[in-house]
Amino acid sequence: MKILVCLKQVSAKExxxxxxxxxxxxxESDLSFEINEPDTFALEEALRLKEQLGGEVVVVSLxxxxxxxSIREALAKGAxxxxxxxxxxxxxxxxxxAAGLIAAAVREEKFDLVLTGLQSDDLGTGQxxxxxxxxxxxxxxxxxxxxxxxxxxIKAKRELEGGWFEWVxxxxxxxxxxxxxxxKPRYASLLGIKKAKSKEMRRVTPVELGAEVSxxxxxxxxxxxxxxxxxxxEFLDGTPKEAAAKLVERIRxxxxxxxx
Amino acid sequence: MAERERFDTTVxxxxxxxxGLATALRLTQLIHQHNSEIDHGSRQGRKxxxxxxxxxxxxxxxxxxxLSGAVMDPRALRELLPEFDSxxxxxxxxxxxxVARDEVYYLTERGQWKLxxxxxxxxxxxxxxxxxxxxGRWLGEKVEQSGATVFAGFAGRELVYxxxxxxxxxxxxxxxxxxxxxxSNFEPGYHVRARITVLAEGSRGxxxxxxxxxxxxxxxxxxxxxxxxxxxxxxELWEIPSGRxxxxxxxxxxxxxxxxxxxxxxxxxxxxxxxxxVGLVSGLDYRDPRFDPHTAFQRYKTHxxxxxxxxxxxxxxxxxxxxxEGGWYSLPPLSLSGTxxxxxxxxxxxxxxxxxxxxxxxxxxxxxxTIYQAMAADDFSDERMSEYALRVxxxxxxxxxxxxxxxxxxxxxxxxxxxxxxxxxxLTGGRGLYAxxxxxxxxxxxxxxxxxxxxxxxxxxxxxxxxxxxxxxVFHSATRHEENxxxxxxxxxxxxxxxxxTVEYGNPCQNFCPAAVYEMVEGKQRREIHLNPSNCVxxxxxDIMDPYQIxxxxxxxxxxxxxxxxx
Numbered sequence: 001m002k003i004l005v006c007l008k009q010v011s012a013k014e015x016x017x018x019x020x021x022x023x024x025x026x027x028e029s030d031l032s033f034e035i036n037e038p039d040t041f042a043l044e045e046a047l048r049l050k051e052q053l054g055g056e057v058v059v060v061s062l063x064x065x066x067x068x069x070s071i072r073e074a075l076a077k078g079a080x081x082x083x084x085x086x087x088x089x090x091x092x093x094x095x096x097x098a099a100g101l102i103a104a105a106v107r108e109e110k111f112d113l114v115l116t117g118l119q120s121d122d123l124g125t126g127q128x129x130x131x132x133x134x135x136x137x138x139x140x141x142x143x144x145x146x147x148x149x150x151x152x153x154i155k156a157k158r159e160l161e162g163g164w165f166e167w168v169x170x171x172x173x174x175x176x177x178x179x180x181x182x183x184k185p186r187y188a189s190l191l192g193i194k195k196a197k198s199k200e201m202r203r204v205t206p207v208e209l210g211a212e213v214s215x216x217x218x219x220x221x222x223x224x225x226x227x228x229x230x231x232x233x234e235f236l237d238g239t240p241k242e243a244a245a246k247l248v249e250r251i252r253x254x255x256x257x258x259x260x
Numbered sequence: 261m262a263e264r265e266r267f268d269t270t271v272x273x274x275x276x277x278x279x280g281l282a283t284a285l286r287l288t289q290l291i292h293q294h295n296s297e298i299d300h301g302s303r304q305g306r307k308x309x310x311x312x313x314x315x316x317x318x319x320x321x322x323x324x325x326x327l328s329g330a331v332m333d334p335r336a337l338r339e340l341l342p343e344f345d346s347x348x349x350x351x352x353x354x355x356x357x358x359v360a361r362d363e364v365y366y367l368t369e370r371g372q373w374k375l376x377x378x379x380x381x382x383x384x385x386x387x388x389x390x391x392x393x394x395x396g397r398w399l400g401e402k403v404e405q406s407g408a409t410v411f412a413g414f415a416g417r418e419l420v421y422x423x424x425x426x427x428x429x430x431x432x433x434x435x436x437x438x439x440x441x442x443x444s445n446f447e448p449g450y451h452v453r454a455r456i457t458v459l460a461e462g463s464r465g466x467x468x469x470x471x472x473x474x475x476x477x478x479x480x481x482x483x484x485x486x487x488x489x490x491x492x493x494x495x496e497l498w499e500i501p502s503g504r505x506x507x508x509x510x511x512x513x514x515x516x517x518x519x520x521x522x523x524x525x526x527x528x529x530x531x532x533x534x535x536x537x538v539g540l541v542s543g544l545d546y547r548d549p550r551f552d553p554h555t556a557f558q559r560y561k562t563h564x565x566x567x568x569x570x571x572x573x574x575x576x577x578x579x580x581x582x583x584x585e586g587g588w589y590s591l592p593p594l595s596l597s598g599t600x601x602x603x604x605x606x607x608x609x610x611x612x613x614x615x616x617x618x619x620x621x622x623x624x625x626x627x628x629x630t631i632y633q634a635m636a637a638d639d640f641s642d643e644r645m646s647e648y649a650l651r652v653x654x655x656x657x658x659x660x661x662x663x664x665x666x667x668x669x670x671x672x673x674x675x676x677x678x679x680x681x682x683x684x685x686x687l688t689g690g691r692g693l694y695a696x697x698x699x700x701x702x703x704x705x706x707x708x709x710x711x712x713x714x715x716x717x718x719x720x721x722x723x724x725x726x727x728x729x730x731x732x733x734v735f736h737s738a739t740r741h742e743e744n745x746x747x748x749x750x751x752x753x754x755x756x757x758x759x760x761x762t763v764e765y766g767n768p769c770q771n772f773c774p775a776a777v778y779e780m781v782e783g784k785q786r787r788e789i790h791l792n793p794s795n796c797v798x799x800x801x802x803d804i805m806d807p808y809q810i811x812x813x814x815x816x817x818x819x820x821x822x823x824x825x826x827x
Binding site: 012013014015016018029030031032034069184185186187188190191193194197 | 576826
């Protein structure tokens with residue numbers, strides 16, 4: 001089975017976030033980077049499927065030179081080769097642009113299965129995977145918790161709201177967006193890191209990928225800002241029993257019914 | 261112990277700080293030169309490969325655990341990479357700015373006295389303000405481009421001996437739960453086997469501690485028998501409205517909030533774009549068990565001199581690190597049965613000039629030159645490796661450290677008594693009253709509670725604007741550990757904590773730890789020690805200052821720890 005995993009490098013969760021001068025981004029010099037968390041689960045799932053069924057795992061990512069550390073990390077964990085789409089900026093808000101570039105870079109390869117994380121920890125649009133499926137003409141399902149391969153079909157368990165799940169089935173090739181927590185990602189081994197140094201990393205620029213993607217990147221970010229925090233403290237008076245009753249009433253009325 | 265997979269290499273360097281990275285980089289330079297001489301026929305013999313060099317780094321990335329003030333003397337970096345401060349090229353190092361002016365103050369609680377004439381060792385003209393984290397990341401890229409391999413996220417857990425000689429290390433096991441059971445993604449550590457192991461772990465290295473504990477006293481170089489003594493530096497990075505202080509301004513201070521019998525002092529360095537490095541170094545040889553280096557630093561910021569600069573600004577990052585202060589007479593044997601000790605692990609630091617990065621880099625370069633000769637001759641015998649110590653003796657490291665060999669010992673009891681000795685030492689080329697001022701381990705200076713009943717400082721209530729609690733500061737160190745793993749702080753006997761120490765010292769671990777790892781919590785019958793290892797910023801202060809010496813710091817699962825961007 002030939003599997004493609006889409007990785008995104010995002011700022012590490014503990015990073016200090018300060019806005020850049022133009023308020024269009026956070027200051028990169030403050031950040032350290034890591035693989036987007038749901039993508040690490042997608043990679044692990046791909047590696048396990050390869051161990052079961054044989055085949056190849058290829059990782060693709062787009063962004064500046066620094067993202068190669070994330071591709072190398074995936075190679076160290078066992079992916080066979082990497083594709084780096086070299087762009088100035090990984091955080092363009094236009095995910096059609098990003099998905100278009102990925103589609104152009106991988107279309108010829110005819111993957112059996114494409115896995116992505118369900119959304120990114122930075123922008124969190126949750127769009128890139130499904131738009132990519134559309135560009136590649138593949139059936140897709142989102143928020144996947146479990147995968148079963150049966151001959152040329154795939155069964156996948158989707159997470160719904162409120163603890164509910166559903167099983168969906170579709171023919172291969174297909175694209176799934178993976179939810180965090182469906183497996184336990186492995187560590188890169190010392191030997192894996194050493195081997196990764198000599199694994200293939202194909203580099204390709206948007207220009208080389210051709211006309212298909214020009215003219216997109218139509219969405220433009222105007223401004224980002226830090227939300228103003230507000231905090232209200234209210235004391236519920238009365239005896240403990242009365243106060244508890246008031247609290248229950250308030251929770252019923254205000255918290256349970258408010259959109260999550 | 262389970263059978264370990266073996267990973268063979270020629271040169272293993274533990275720690276990707278300035279010393280370890282300089283070792284690797286200098287060695288690759290020598291190997292490239294060696295090979296090109298063979299290509300041109302000017303040298304006979306076999307070619308060497310930079311792939312024979314491996315570096316282990318316990319941080320998630322190169323630089324994650326690097327923290328310093330830092331004002332760097334560029335001398336060593338210029339020797340290693342002469343183009344480092346050329347204008348805006350790929351070869352230019354990430355220097356925040358050159359030092360523009362020095363100010364030195366003596367502080368009292370409300371007052372300040374500015375030294376009209378600076379002692380020579382406080383002149384920083386020509387020196388550079390840097391972030392050691394960024395400098396390390398930059399050096400790391402060069403090392404990786406040169407063909408050496410850096411394994412980030414791997415700690416050297418244990419030395420491996422074969423026939424009494426170190427033949428490498430065991431790396432940490434990954435995927436072990438709190439109770440010691442293997443998780444489904446368990447990945448056993450490797451035996452990284454090498455012909456020479458360079459310990460570049462930084463201050464109070466955990467492998468170096470194992471090594472030196474196994475070293476008979478007869479191996480200690482004659483006359484260098486002082487134990488290592490330490491300080492802890494607590495640092496914050498701030499962003500203030502620009503224009504308030506000229507970038508390149510370097511302020512050092514002595515006195516308040518430290519007592520007159522304490523070693524240490526504060527700093528504030530101004531960088532471009534309103535970035536400020538501010539911190540306090542406290543000698544880990546203080547008397548009062550209630551002393552808290554983090555609280556002292558918070559107090560320091562409330563002094564009018566510092567408050568005026570920081571007020572209205574914003575805390576960006578936090579970190580803490582121990583510093584070896586003992587100097588020349590505390591240097592351990594530099595080459596020991598299959599190992600070389602470089603940088604802070606050896607104790608190459610000039611405590612009078614408050615500088616060690618240049619010595620770390622230089623010592624790494626000298627180690628590399630020794631290793632290169634061994635590789636070329638295919639001879640890693642102890643005798644050949646001992647040439648490293650000779651190289652240090654004949655280098656400017658000794659020239660710089662020898663005249664200040666007695667500085668820290670003189671200052672160990674604070675500025676007032678120390679000042680007289682330091683003046684005498686300046687007049688006598690470093691000798692002072694005695695040829696070698698002796699010293700004791702810092703923890704032995706700690707007095708019992710009863711002896712220190714006076715001078716109780718009122719507690720400091722953080723305002724959340726200028727002063728912060730330990731937990732708020734730890735948040736700003738971006739520290740992260742896998743939660744479900746065994747504690748990496750080993751206490752040999754917690755009964756001592758819960759009984760004797762409570763009475764004798766009042767559990768000073770709660771005070772000296774700058775990351776709120778140690779807590780005394782109400783138990784069934786008494787207050788009991790409780791650890792929060794996930795808070796640990798890897799400063800090693802507990803391992804150093806614990807009065808009973810029952811705390812051992814070992815590396816947690818690789819990749820855990822702080823993330824010191826721009827510190």
